[in-house]
Amino acid sequence: MKNYSKCDRPVYKTRLALPADYDNVMTFMCDAFYKDDPTMVNIGLSKQEPASSLLQIMYNEVREGMTLIVEEEEDECIIGAVVNAGSCPWDPDKFIEFARCECGPARDVIEFDAYVTGKPNLWERYCVLKIFECSYLAVRPDFRNQGIARKLVLDSWYLARDCGYRLFRVDCDNRYLARIAEGFGWKRVCIIPFHEYVRDGELVFKHIKEPHTEVEIYIDQVSRCKDYCQPYKTCDKITSSPKISQKDS
Numbered sequence: 001m002k003n004y005s006k007c008d009r010p011v012y013k014t015r016l017a018l019p020a021d022y023d024n025v026m027t028f029m030c031d032a033f034y035k036d037d038p039t040m041v042n043i044g045l046s047k048q049e050p051a052s053s054l055l056q057i058m059y060n061e062v063r064e065g066m067t068l069i070v071e072e073e074e075d076e077c078i079i080g081a082v083v084n085a086g087s088c089p090w091d092p093d094k095f096i097e098f099a100r101c102e103c104g105p106a107r108d109v110i111e112f113d114a115y116v117t118g119k120p121n122l123w124e125r126y127c128v129l130k131i132f133e134c135s136y137l138a139v140r141p142d143f144r145n146q147g148i149a150r151k152l153v154l155d156s157w158y159l160a161r162d163c164g165y166r167l168f169r170v171d172c173d174n175r176y177l178a179r180i181a182e183g184f185g186w187k188r189v190c191i192i193p194f195h196e197y198v199r200d201g202e203l204v205f206k207h208i209k210e211p212h213t214e215v216e217i218y219i220d221q222v223s224r225c226k227d228y229c230q231p232y233k234t235c236d237k238i239t240s241s242p243k244i245s246q247k248d249s
Helices: 019-032 038-043 052-062 091-099 104-118 148-162 175-183
Strands: 012-016 068-072 078-087 131-139 167-172 187-193 214-221
Touching (some): 019 052, 019 068, 019 131, 038 104, 052 131, 131 148
Parallel strands (some): 131 167
Antiparallel strands (some): 068 078, 078 131, 187 214
């Protein structure tokens, strides 16, 4: 990992990914996301090329147009990305359909994603039809621990607010991502330990690595956050946006 001083640290910019960026986003995520994603690691797939169905699911979400990327200003190379998408009540069933095209661990990953998506039943609990979800997040290894992941999550929250979503969701199978959500004071609504997930009576995740041993689901009710008024209803009370502490800066 590169160590930069404050003086020579590279300048980067965050922006919305455009259709012309989508292929580059997928190339970046294939390298930076799937190799380190705890779900892929814990099931033993991190050293293999991701299955076509997994890539198709991600690409479908990239095409929704809410993906954010971080680029170095000097060469405009992607050094971080977060794929955001709208999550609907029928998505778990849609994932199960995709799973039928695969077998073995790849199928198990898709079915697990379907289980995680539907487990807290947030659409019914919060009376919403569509939820803004941070689906996939990755930062290039040599740019980690510089606050880029946190900025991508925060900018995703602002995007959800600006798009009029009422509920923001992030599923944290990565303990470091969970710390970011905790730092913003978001509500943890569900915990799914990898070692408790079984299929046909058999443990699915047999390569669990510390500290990423569970999926923590965090949400934030965007309509209650400060500097935001619902476009369809007048706000009588203004509340605050995600808290930013000095230690997180």
